[in-house]
Amino acid sequence: MFESIKEFASEFFVTGDPLIYGADVGIALTMIAIVFVLTYFKRWGWLWREWLTSVDHKKIGIMYIIASLLMLFRGGVDALLMRTQLVMPDVEFLNPEHYNQIFTTHGVIMILFMAMPLMFGLFNIVIPLQIGARDVAYPFLNSLSFWLFFWGAMLFNVSFVIGGSPDAGWLAYPPLSELSHSPGVGQDFYIWGIQISGIGSLMTGINFIVTILKMRAPGMKLMQMPMFTWSTLSSCITIIFAFPILTVTLALLFLDRYLGAHFFTLDGGGNPMMYINLIWMWGHPEVYIVVLPAFGIFSEIVATFSRKKLFGYKSMVFALMSISFFSFFTWAHHFFTMGSGANVNAFFAITTMIIAIPTGVKVFNWLFTMFRGRISFKSPMLWTMGFIPCFVIGGMTGVLLSVAPADFQFHNSYFLIAHFHQVLIGGVAFGYFAGLYYWWPKMFGFKLNEKLGKWAFWLWNIGFYVCFMPQYFLGLDGMTRRVSTYGWDMGWGPLNMVSTIGGFLMGIGFLFQVWQIAHSIKFMERDTTGDPWNGRTLEWSIPSPAPVYNFATLPQVTAQDEWWEEKQRREQGHKPAPQPPLEPIHMPRNSGIPFIKSLCWFIAGFGFVFDWLWMAIPGLAGVAICMLVRSFTYNTDYYIPVDEVKRTEAALRGSV
Amino acid sequence: MEAAHADAGGHSAAGGSHDEHEDHESLKTFGFWIFLITDCILFGTLFATYIVLRGNTNGGPTAEELFQMPGIIASTFILLTSSFTSGLAVLAMNRGSVKGLIGWLIVTALLGASFITLEITEFVHMVQAENATIGTSAFLSAFYTLVGTHGLHVSLGLVWMIGLMIQLSRHGITTVTKRKVNVISLYWHFLDVVWIFVFTIVYMMGVM
Numbered sequence: 001m002f003e004s005i006k007e008f009a010s011e012f013f014v015t016g017d018p019l020i021y022g023a024d025v026g027i028a029l030t031m032i033a034i035v036f037v038l039t040y041f042k043r044w045g046w047l048w049r050e051w052l053t054s055v056d057h058k059k060i061g062i063m064y065i066i067a068s069l070l071m072l073f074r075g076g077v078d079a080l081l082m083r084t085q086l087v088m089p090d091v092e093f094l095n096p097e098h099y100n101q102i103f104t105t106h107g108v109i110m111i112l113f114m115a116m117p118l119m120f121g122l123f124n125i126v127i128p129l130q131i132g133a134r135d136v137a138y139p140f141l142n143s144l145s146f147w148l149f150f151w152g153a154m155l156f157n158v159s160f161v162i163g164g165s166p167d168a169g170w171l172a173y174p175p176l177s178e179l180s181h182s183p184g185v186g187q188d189f190y191i192w193g194i195q196i197s198g199i200g201s202l203m204t205g206i207n208f209i210v211t212i213l214k215m216r217a218p219g220m221k222l223m224q225m226p227m228f229t230w231s232t233l234s235s236c237i238t239i240i241f242a243f244p245i246l247t248v249t250l251a252l253l254f255l256d257r258y259l260g261a262h263f264f265t266l267d268g269g270g271n272p273m274m275y276i277n278l279i280w281m282w283g284h285p286e287v288y289i290v291v292l293p294a295f296g297i298f299s300e301i302v303a304t305f306s307r308k309k310l311f312g313y314k315s316m317v318f319a320l321m322s323i324s325f326f327s328f329f330t331w332a333h334h335f336f337t338m339g340s341g342a343n344v345n346a347f348f349a350i351t352t353m354i355i356a357i358p359t360g361v362k363v364f365n366w367l368f369t370m371f372r373g374r375i376s377f378k379s380p381m382l383w384t385m386g387f388i389p390c391f392v393i394g395g396m397t398g399v400l401l402s403v404a405p406a407d408f409q410f411h412n413s414y415f416l417i418a419h420f421h422q423v424l425i426g427g428v429a430f431g432y433f434a435g436l437y438y439w440w441p442k443m444f445g446f447k448l449n450e451k452l453g454k455w456a457f458w459l460w461n462i463g464f465y466v467c468f469m470p471q472y473f474l475g476l477d478g479m480t481r482r483v484s485t486y487g488w489d490m491g492w493g494p495l496n497m498v499s500t501i502g503g504f505l506m507g508i509g510f511l512f513q514v515w516q517i518a519h520s521i522k523f524m525e526r527d528t529t530g531d532p533w534n535g536r537t538l539e540w541s542i543p544s545p546a547p548v549y550n551f552a553t554l555p556q557v558t559a560q561d562e563w564w565e566e567k568q569r570r571e572q573g574h575k576p577a578p579q580p581p582l583e584p585i586h587m588p589r590n591s592g593i594p595f596i597k598s599l600c601w602f603i604a605g606f607g608f609v610f611d612w613l614w615m616a617i618p619g620l621a622g623v624a625i626c627m628l629v630r631s632f633t634y635n636t637d638y639y640i641p642v643d644e645v646k647r648t649e650a651a652l653r654g655s656v
Numbered sequence: 657m658e659a660a661h662a663d664a665g666g667h668s669a670a671g672g673s674h675d676e677h678e679d680h681e682s683l684k685t686f687g688f689w690i691f692l693i694t695d696c697i698l699f700g701t702l703f704a705t706y707i708v709l710r711g712n713t714n715g716g717p718t719a720e721e722l723f724q725m726p727g728i729i730a731s732t733f734i735l736l737t738s739s740f741t742s743g744l745a746v747l748a749m750n751r752g753s754v755k756g757l758i759g760w761l762i763v764t765a766l767l768g769a770s771f772i773t774l775e776i777t778e779f780v781h782m783v784q785a786e787n788a789t790i791g792t793s794a795f796l797s798a799f800y801t802l803v804g805t806h807g808l809h810v811s812l813g814l815v816w817m818i819g820l821m822i823q824l825s826r827h828g829i830t831t832v833t834k835r836k837v838n839v840i841s842l843y844w845h846f847l848d849v850v851w852i853f854v855f856t857i858v859y860m861m862g863v864m
Binding site (some may be wrong): 245 | 684686687690691693694697701705708709712714790798800803815816820
């Protein structure tokens with residue numbers, strides 16, 4: 001009996017690696033600390049009522065951001081482990097198997113569990129405020145999306161202490177990801193973790209499309225929407241066309257592994273190339289999904305901090321939409337070398353190059369917005385300025401890669417690694433950081449410390465170039481991606497050493513950001529104006545943090561940058577338009593179902609990973625019960641009475 | 657606290673609250689249309705996979721050997737009829753007849769259930785008599801997955817429809833139940849359209 005328990009435990013828990021034992025201890029201590037703190041301060045009820053069951057888009061946004069910053073930490077630790085292994089030739093820090101697991105989880109976490117939720121967090125916080133709405137279109141669904149992401153991410157993350165991590169690369173190409181080559185449970189964690197959170201992403205896409213199209217404040221025409229709202233719309237449209245493909249692809253891979261189907265196997269008539277086509281039909285649009293909102297953020301920030309209207313509004317909208325359209329016709333550039341033939345390669349090379357045109361248009365628009373503006377160099381603007389040269393270089397190396405014949409040389413080399421980190425860190429990460437600094441006062445009611453922020457900015461930026469510029473040359477020297485070690489004779493040592501130093505500089509930059517947040521929570525002054533940056537769009541017209549109903553009376557929109565125009569009118573001595581009388585505000589009720597239902601998905605997913613039907617079936621049954629319970633619930637909303645709105649407004653603004 | 661909210665709402669905004677509810681319901685229908693777009697992409701991907709893999713029979717049975725058209729034509733006919741009866745249900749609802757509505761929904765659900773029964777019979781026959789399982793060949797993997805996904809959609813629709821009938825008998829025709837009936841009928845028609853593609857691309861092109 002004891003022997004069989006011991007045998008089970010040794011297979012169930014990952015053993016034999018001191019790093020993982022360390023992580024086990026860390027996880028256990030953190031869990032104990034969380035439970036202790038919540039119990040000691042009697043905060044369980046508060047946590048449940050105020051956060052876990054909340055359908056308030058602002059709270060959901062904050063939860064997204066917290067979760068994604070934790071994931072940034074984990075993905076960053078993975079990155080530093082890899083850089084440590086590669087710091088010089090013949091290092092024996094990680095064994096090759098462990099190295100494979102780390103680069104796989106690093107990629108998955110950074111794209112799907114860091115960039116995506118950080119983006120959704122910003123959508124949630126900003127979009128309803130920016131379009132003058134009281135909520136998103138489907139608050140319940142919004143909460144469900146968050147919890148599906150959360151539990152999906154948790155399912156993926158437990159793999160490194162339970163069962164073993166996936167190690168077939170971040171897109172899990174077959175046959176590596178098939179049962180024949182990955183017999184362990186790691187790949188199943190990958191499938192279910194991504195599948196569960198992917199459903200959440202798809203629903204977020206639907207939710208925000210409807211929110212933007214149907215819930216704008218009275219008078220706001222499409223061509224008066226703030227640019228971040230436009231970028232969110234284009235990103236969400238791309239989501240609804242791309243994510244169903246991912247859902248199917250992962251489901252087919254699951255059927256291969258679980259039921260012995262032959263979609264992508266080497267035998268039985270399967271076609272691994274089919275998988276690679278499908279995964280990139282999702283995967284390429286995916287990179288535009290995450291970068292488009294960053295473009296929107298830069299547009300907002302450039303206009304605000306240059307005190308000027310955004311240059312080329314219409315061309316900006318056109319650029320966003322054409323990028324999201326063309327993103328679906330570029331997927332084959334990921335496998336120019338796989339023998340598709342010259343005509344196919346030429347088609348995809350040209351579409352890939354076409355994407356650079358609207359992107360270039362945007363860069364020029366930002367530069368022209370800054371031109372002759374009164375620029376103030378606050379953190380959000382710094383990150384925007386840091387982004388532009390970084391993204392331009394990344395874009396140019398991208399065009400180099402899009403040349404099909406040249407790609408035969410660059411393919412799978414460190415040149416590629418350097419390119420996509422340049423656009424993803426320089427574009428996406430810097431963009432979301434800029435957005436986080438910009439909207440932080442709106443979320444929490446205080447600004448982040450500028451001095452520490454500057455340290456973080458420069459460490460990240462210098463670290464970035466130190467880390468990735470050498471990798472272009474390593475790629476040209478023939479170093480391929482996913483190698484876990486190399487010999488002295490290759491001559492790659494010095495450049496790798498430099499690259500690793502850069503990686504750690506970025507790590508220190510992240511620590512500065514953590515310090516900055518902690519320091520600011522304690523010491524920063526409260527922002528009582530609600531408009532600390534002298535902003536242009538509607539979110540700055542209400543107090544920070546916004547009350548639960550956002551707008552006591554819905555704003556009437558007559559122009560692009562409505563709040564800026566309103567401030568101009570007030571400066572010229574025009575009285576603000578008389579406010580219509582307050583009315584009771586219709587709000588959705590909190591619900592525990594999204595949390596419970598997503599937890600049931602987690603249980604079902606865990607059951608499928610280990611092939612435990614006794615666990616998977618009750619999990620799925622729980623999901624079904626939650627759906628039925630929700631369908632039968634009619635009492636889902638309530639009204640905030642006028643008196644309470646008056647009291648809240650008076651407390652926030654000092655008067656009504 | 658919440659009761660007080662509800663009272664205040666019901667009290668001073670009786671007129672306004674109705675409009676707002678109405679808005680909310682039309683918003684949900686609009687969202688469902690967008691959901692259907694994503695479902696179109698989902699089925700499109702499965703169709704593409706099927707078309708790529710349908711020749712890869714790996715020495716196993718082919719489409720011509722497996723498909724028995726009379727049964728398929730019968731189930732096609734049944735599903736098309738159910739789409740028609742779900743339309744009749746909506747018409748009854750617009751007339752304000754709860755009885756007619758629930759009656760036609762029952763007919764629709766019965767037709768849907770017999771469609772599923774025929775499909776299961778077909779699958780069982782294929783597995784038992786022809787030894788054609790999902791693991792036999794890439795063609796069969798793609799076939800079972802595509803047709804099975806459609807079947808799964810229909811089955812979910814059945815559960816949903818039964819739940820809705822219970823709600824209708826409890827609440828009658830309200831703004832909320834009306835939207836729910838409209839949405840499920842949209843879903844049902846959508847599945848019908850998908851089946852027409854299944855019938856053409858899988859079965860017709862398979863036996864021709």
